[in-house]
Amino acid sequence: MLKYINIVFVCLLFSCSNNSNKQENLMQITWTNSIANIIHSNCTPCHRPNQSGPFNLLSYSDAVKKAKLIKFVTQTGYMPPWPADANYTHFVGERILNDSIKLLIKKWVDEGCKYGDSLITINPPEFNEFSNYRKPDLIIKLKEAVKIKGNGTDAFYIIKFPYQIDKDTIVDFVEFVPQQRKLVHHVNGHLVSYDENRKFNYQNGVQINVDETKNLLSVYKEMNIPYIDNLEPQFPTLTPNTVYYLPGYLPPNYPDEVGGFRLKKNGMFLLNNIHYGPSSKDCEDSSYLNVFYRKTPIKRAIKETQLGTFGVSKIEPAFFIEPNVIKTFTTQLTLTQDISLLSVNPHMHLIGKSFWAFAYLGKDTIPLIKINKWDFKWQYYYTFINPLKIPKNYTIKVIGTFDNTKQNPNNPFTPPKLITNGNGVESMKTTEEMFQFIFTYMPYKNGDENISLEN
Ligand code: HEC
Structure with missing residues (x-):
């Protein structure tokens, strides 16, 4: 009996891998059948003339020239830049490649960056040079x-x-x-x-x-x-x-x-x-x-609140990051009314390591944002796809960890030294630190959850 099961098992495995081989052959990954589309929608918005990306990713030859690097930065998740953990919460304009897209890129590069159907030419998308929206007023x-x-x-x-x-x-x-x-x-x-x-x-x-x-x-x-x-x-x-x-x-x-x-x-x-x-x-x-x-009058004004540095809630423990330590701080605020949260903006400087915010009451938690690997370079205002209701009496809690050791390649000081808020404007200096959570919201109204904030 055992033997029989084993044989079936082996056959299953065998036929299974055979099948997938066939599928791969049928579907060779090429620039024309998949990669152009992936690059143009995820990379070209920044990697084109006059944008922040250090080189263009418009044409097939642009991509081939950088193929190894493209494979590396996409497999490691370094590009496209999106520090927020997409397994935790989603936001408008999320820039994440899912595993199957990552695999397509990897295979395309490993198999020698095939062009595909030579009769097909693919033009990069057209962008408006002067605005990402319409003509400004x-x-x-x-x-x-x-x-x-x-x-x-x-x-x-x-x-x-x-x-x-x-x-x-x-x-x-x-x-x-x-x-x-x-x-x-x-x-x-x-x-x-x-x-x-x-x-x-x-x-x-x-x-x-x-x-x-x-x-x-x-x-x-x-x-x-x-x-x-x-x-x-x-x-x-x-x-x-x-x-x-x-x-x-x-x-x-x-x-x-x-x-x-x-x-x-x-x-x-x-x-x-x-x-x-x-x-x-x-x-x-x-x-x-x-x-x-805007042609219509203001119906629901947006409010903004700031926790932590310069904000309404105090940082605990006191915000001193001694040299050679990794230290975690928290700051929190209990809501006195129901709110519809629209966007969140975590803020730290160079020695920030991770950032996590959620709302809770008793055992119930509402996830807000999690950044597992803080990167000073990419700090967005993250907009929720629909306004997120946080009821009265919930506490918004923010946890931030800072790495002031010499192992942190972003540490601005060698050897590490005491880093704090700085004084007043000084705290804006990159080499001082901040621990701040800014959020925008409206007082909650029935049905807010159904408003789409995607543009
Ligand atoms: C939000 C804008 C933006 C998007 C979207 C974006 N990039 Fe970048 N990319 C940059 C900037 C800015 C840099 C230079 C700064 C840096 O290297 O950190 C960069 C650097 C790179 C580098 C060089 C890294 C190195 O270490 O030299 C590669 C390769 C790259 N991007 C590939 C891609 C690919 C592939 C995509 C799409 C999957 C993509 N980028 C999407 C802005 C972007």
Whole structure:
């Protein structure tokens, strides 16, 4: 009996592998039958002229030239860049290759990068050079270009983009269009709105300021940001985080019932700050802003809350990362109302190791985001596919681990030294640390779960 089972088992195995061999022969993996499509949809958006990717992946020959590297970065999951664990939660625009696609790429490269049917030509997809969306309603450009020194170090600037429009208008979203795409690393900007009944001079003054450790208030004064009538408050209204950019980031284009904000006649977008990676030669950057208007009034404004550094919840234990340790911190907030969570933005600097956020009440947990291997280079605002309801009394808990040992290749200090929040603006410096969880939400309404946030 045992013998019989064994024979059947062996036959099964044998015929099974025979079958799959036949299938493989029938379906040879080629550029024309599968790989072009995979590359064009997952890689070309960044790997094309004037984008962040360091080389083009448009044509068959582009891909063949980099074949070994493509196999390596896709098998290891390094490309396309998507640090969030897709086994934990899904987000709009998720950039993940599933195992069968990875296998196709591997086989294609191992089998010598076959072209396939020579009668078929495949053109790369067409992209709009000036926007990832439609034609913008307002384009705000700098009066002078940013001068970047070719000294091989990171540079941080505070830049204002003043505008004046005919009347107050509702904005859908703002798209930052980087010009020096290989250098612009991240952008964080706010909307500054002036009350027409006050006196201001924001169109003049310094446009571009180096973001150093000098007093931020004096920087704002040099840039003519405060009102000039000596009344209180001295500063105009600030709507935070209305402009955001990182390589590969696209601003969420929410449906009409969600979000939108008011653009007053007089105001500016204040990039506070913009970070350029090291450049080996002197160059100029004329990045600009595309502003998209909304025809309908604001129905449900979006709110934003920040946990951890600069935020509403304290970090535990106190945020000191001693040299030669791997240390874990937590920060948490209990909700006082039902909310519909729209997007989450985990933030750490160079020695970040992992990041995990979830909401819980008793034994019930709602997964939010998990980043198993933190990478300073890729920090997105992750938008949920549908608003995620988190009921009142649930606690949002964030756990972050930092690696301040010399084994961490991203440690900015050798030998490692004590790393903390820094003081005030200083904490923005890459070499200081931050542990921050920003999220956007609306007060919950019945049916929010059914709204699609995909654009
Ligand atoms: C979000 C934009 C983006 C997407 C999408 C993207 N890349 Fe990249 N890629 C980059 C950037 C930026 C770099 C350079 C920075 C780096 O190496 O970390 C890069 C680097 C690379 C490198 C060089 C790595 C090295 O170590 O030299 C390869 C190879 C690569 N990408 C292949 C791919 C492939 C294949 C895909 C699609 C499966 C892809 N990329 C998708 C932005 C992207």
